[in-house]
Amino acid sequence: MSENPGAPFPPQNVPQQQWPQQQWPQHQGWPQQPPKKKGLSTKAKVLLLVAALVVVGGGIGLILVMKAAAGPEKQATKLEVGDCVQLTGAGKEADATKTACDNPQTPYVVSVKGTVEGDCPKGFYSYSVPTPLRGEGVGLCLGLNAQIGLCFDVIETKTPPPLVNCSGARLKISEVFDQASYVTSPCKEGTEEVISYTAYGATQKFKSATICFVKP
Numbered sequence: 001m002s003e004n005p006g007a008p009f010p011p012q013n014v015p016q017q018q019w020p021q022q023q024w025p026q027h028q029g030w031p032q033q034p035p036k037k038k039g040l041s042t043k044a045k046v047l048l049l050v051a052a053l054v055v056v057g058g059g060i061g062l063i064l065v066m067k068a069a070a071g072p073e074k075q076a077t078k079l080e081v082g083d084c085v086q087l088t089g090a091g092k093e094a095d096a097t098k099t100a101c102d103n104p105q106t107p108y109v110v111s112v113k114g115t116v117e118g119d120c121p122k123g124f125y126s127y128s129v130p131t132p133l134r135g136e137g138v139g140l141c142l143g144l145n146a147q148i149g150l151c152f153d154v155i156e157t158k159t160p161p162p163l164v165n166c167s168g169a170r171l172k173i174s175e176v177f178d179q180a181s182y183v184t185s186p187c188k189e190g191t192e193e194v195i196s197y198t199a200y201g202a203t204q205k206f207k208s209a210t211i212c213f214v215k216p
Contacts, residue, residue, distance in 0.1 A: 076096040076129035076138040080205065084100065084109045086105060086106055087127065096129055101147065107150055108144065108145055111142065112124070114139045115139050125159055143209075144161075146173070148175070151164050152170070153169055155213070171192060171215070172213060173211055173213060175187055179209070180208045192214055193213040195210070196210045196211075197210075
């Protein structure tokens with residue numbers, strides 16, 4: 001009986017089989033939530049609210065201060081052509097107030113209303129009403145109120161002649177005619193001065209008139 005030693009066990013010179021190593025997925029961890037945006041704290045919100053109130057309050061305060069510095073609104077800003085007026089105050093306090101034309105203390109009537117920069121037509125009186133912090137001011141061109149019995153000293157001026165007591169006045173309105181007259185005077189003999197006004201403008205609220213003056 002022959003010996004059969006057989007193949008050596010284990011087989012020699014045979015490369016050992018490499019078992020593939022299983023690749024396990026790497027642990028990625030749990031999904032992360034996006035970071036929350038941080039809002040303003042309650043303290044910061046309160047501070048912002050206080051700052052806003054201070055700004056608003058400061059603005060209101062500034063408006064009130066400016067109004068106080070400007071003083072009350074002048075009555076002259078409300079006047080219209082044809083209004084009869086009395087003048088009050090002087091300088092920065094100057095004003096013109098609408099009054100009844102048949103009032104014996106109302107010496108003027110508005111013929112033109114504009115700004116203080118304007119010039120009045122010849123024969124009219126210039127009067128300026130300043131309006132501090134409220135614009136350029138009001139410029140008025142005034143004519144004499146055609147009312148019989150009003151007395152003045154001088155009427156040939158550029159500024160409104162003051163109304164005076166007739167007992168010591170130089171001139172007194174004796175007659176009034178509702179039309180202008182530049183050639184032939186309708187005034188009676190003995191008249192000292194004559195003034196004629198012509199209506200103009202779209203509305204012609206300032207009326208034509210011829211005013212006759214005599215010595216009181």
